[in-house]
Amino acid sequence: MTEQQLHATLNSGRLSKAEITQLVDQLATQPELIGHLLDEVFAQDKTDSFNASWTFDHLMRKKLVYLLPHFEKFTKGLEGLKSESIIRSMAHVCEFSMEAYFKAKDPVFTQNISPEQLERILTVCFDWLIGEHKVAAKVFAMSSLYYLGLKYDWVHPELKMVLEQQNHRDSAGYKSRAAKTLAKLRKLGF
Template sequence: MTEKQLHTSLFAARISKAQIDILVGQLEKEPELAKVLFQYVLQEDKEGTFNASWTFDHLMRKQLHYLLPFMETFTNGLSQLQSESCIRPIAHVCEMVCEAYFNKKDPIFLKTVTNNQLEKIMTACFDWLIGPMNIAPKVFAMSSLYYLGFKFDWVHPELKQVLEDNYPNGTSGYQNRAKKTLDKLARLGV
């Protein structure tokens, strides 16, 4: 697959889940196109479409390490995102990065991802958690922030406060995940 073919696939029309799966299969053979795909995520965020972000999320589910060569570009791009249709899949990618780093302790992530990059993920996740988003980005942000609190000691108390403050007005999905996160924080003594 070439960059031009990728562009055509993403921007010709709205693509289905089956088409995403085919595209991801092709992209798995072309790891250098992952960065190009992320650039399309930033482009489509301004246009209000989400084919690239959906594809990016599904590619990262299979080949998260494809993100590492352009991790700095990825984390710098988080603050640019405005469309919830793009933020949702990218928030999921942030959660996967945090799981790889903190939960799985994947050596390549531990070696490659910097504290500065983790801080950019943390900032974006707090913005998504306290912003006017629907449930999915908030849920992914909660998980990411829970993990990030193991490196940045001020995060767990701040996360707890945000969750407690917003719990009464949250949707049932928000309340469910907030309760689970608050229970985990309580077990840590936060």
């Protein structure tokens, strides 16, 4: 697949789950196209399409390591996102990345993600958590912030305060994840 073919596929109308799966399988063998896919994600934020972000999310589930050469561009592009569908996918990728860094302590991630990049994710995740966003983005942001709090000691008390203040206003999914996160925070002494 070429850059032009990728662009045409991602912008040819709504892709089905099967088409996304097929595209992800193809991209899994072409890591040289990941930067172009990420460019498409950010370009589609200005449109009604979310094919690129959906593809990106599913590809990162299979090959998260493909993100690392593009992590700077990824983290710098997060704060400008407006589309809820794209924010959801990117928040999910943030969660995967923070799990690889903090939970798995994967040296490929811990040695290649800078403190500045972590701080960008931290900032945007707080924005997503406290902003007017859909539940999925908030839930993924909540998990990322929990992990980031293992490095930045001020995060856990702030996260706890936000979760306690917002817990009554949101959906059952939000309340469930918030309860689990608050339980984890209590185990850490917060």
